[in-house]
Amino acid sequence: MRVEEGRELNRYFLYLVFLNMFINVIIFVPKILIMYRYEGAVMATILSIPIGVGLAYCYSTAITKFSERGLPEILGTAKHRWLKTLHLGSIQLIWFSAGLLTLVGFIDILSRFVNPEMPKFLLLLIYLAAIFLIIQMPTERVMYLLEIILFINTPLILFIIFKAYTNEFLNWDSILEVGTHIFKWPSLKAFAAATYCFSGYGNLIIFNRVIKGKLKVWNFIIIIFLGIINAFTTFFIPIGFHGSDGVQEYLYPWVSTADSLRLVYSPIERVIFLFIMFYMSISLISISIHWHVALELIKGTLKKQISRRKSWVILSVFTGISIWGINYLNSILLMKLAVYWLIIRLVFEILVVIGFFIWARRRIA
Template identity: 50%
Template sequence: MNRYFLYLVVLNMLTNVIIFVPRFLIRYRFDGMLISIVIAIVAGMALMYADTVIYAKFPGQGLPDIIQNRLNKPLRIVILVTFAFFWFIAGLLTLLGYIDILHRFINPELPKVLLIAIFLLILCFVVQFPTIKVMYLLEIILIINVPFIVFIFIKAVTSDYLSWDSIFEAGNHLYNMPNLNAVAVASYIFSGYANIIIFNRLFKEKIKKINFVLIFGISLLTLFTSIMVPIGMHGIDSVDEFMYPWIIMVDSIRLPYSPIERALFIFLMLYVNISLISVAVHWHVAFELVKGTFSANNRVKKDRLVLALFFVFSLLSVIRIDYMHPGKISMYWLVARLLFEALAVFGFFLFLRRRKA
């Protein structure tokens, strides 16, 4: 079961390679990007380890189960709804980001509303699954897709168009002062650990230390390649001109012996699966948290009402996305998310201390 924890973290790392991390971090390539990445790795690993140690005290239980008989009902509802809101927004931002990518690079004539409606029908079906079935689906998708994604990463790193001079130039700014926004963005690749809030129901034993060693190594590789490869391909000065630097970079890769020569289409199709299961995991957590506030009466109707809210709010968001400045909203949310995660871990630690007392 320990491998399930690794899946949750790796999923978040893969998803944010094209949506959040390179797009925002590259803005700070001259203003403390590298030192911010180092701080983000330390902070992310520390929060992850602390959270897993705390939840190990409650094997086989999610947050709704843990606080069910330990907090009064109004406080319990406030906590669960607040957590559910953050998880829903995390999934929604990922979904909106990928809808924008598909609209720009695959079919600009297809209305975004129709595109998101198709995805929402799939998501509203998947998020109702039992937690173990969601994890099985995640495992299958990762096993099928990750080898191809790794292959494309290797093709990018070994490309003749990769300029190591630009990469070394970025490395010269290692000692610049760190930036809070950059730390928040870089630390987001670790946020998959927070899904343990529900998926702890699958963990009957402590997370083994080998998982943290693997995550540390994968995070180093993911962060530095997701930033340095676009810088090496586009140049350190011009890389900031692209909204999705990884997408443009992959479009320069050719696979002459493949049925599809342009790697971009393969890359985007792989990430359709990765992004959809990422949103499904986030919304499954939000769905289970909201369910924790319900009584047993009329459970089916209440579940359908929650799914209807997910559906309607997502449709309204994609309709108004051009007026909402999604880039600014995403950046504000990433900073708020880091503070919220730290506060959640610290608050749960105090809760554990009070329980012992």
């Protein structure tokens, strides 16, 4: 009975990876890859698949050996408390900043394409109200909410991607032109952006609490298959619609690509409105997942139950930093910050995966 339950709940691991693949499409990654389309982005996308899946496999198989325990519980008996605090603290910063960049970026998208006259501050307050409600829920309930959102939105997003691939205005010659630069060695910036597609497994730091049993090989086969589709769709579809040269003019290539699609017999003809509407919930749950992990790591660092008053102090800090981000990070600065954040994330991710994999093997042995 235990084994069957573990097999069933392996889908939760896939949800975390799928979510990161979906959010990968809309904000920073397509723009960064397109910036380096003639300078190694194709090779970066290809290399990101085995390396990203390899990192996911090493970390996921290591942490799921500690069944139904998050990282704070796993490190609870660590001898060096200062090392545990440093480890959890650095992860908190990475995860919080991931949610912050997504939040500021998507509010910029809403402000540009949906309602330019609506103050960004009001959009921020609406988002934060929903996010704070979600991140304080138990981890299992957050996962249930993620499952519902993916169940509703995934078929619709896949339909839009299908319409893009089958559109008569998709220029395959532009895609093939960029593809001829396959042997250009990738820059670190392009490679860091490409590997982010597979980084959803990192949320197991906390969500391992709801994973029962060991992960099976088919989990990673599915990730390889969908990762290939996601990586090349993210990169090549905007190039096919806007041309190998013209695509660089767009700040958010996939939003502009969605605006190029039409559903002639639909009540809503312009796909951009459907696309952004679907991604409102995807971005909301993505930010909530990252900040839920950050909040739970803060609780784990303090090693005691946080009172309601202290909890609101933490949420107030989250709010203050978010307001600062909305006021001072314009689109260009936000993109530059995202590029360097992705590089830091890649280096940090590799070090954490290797370090934890070695530590876990020694601990279990």
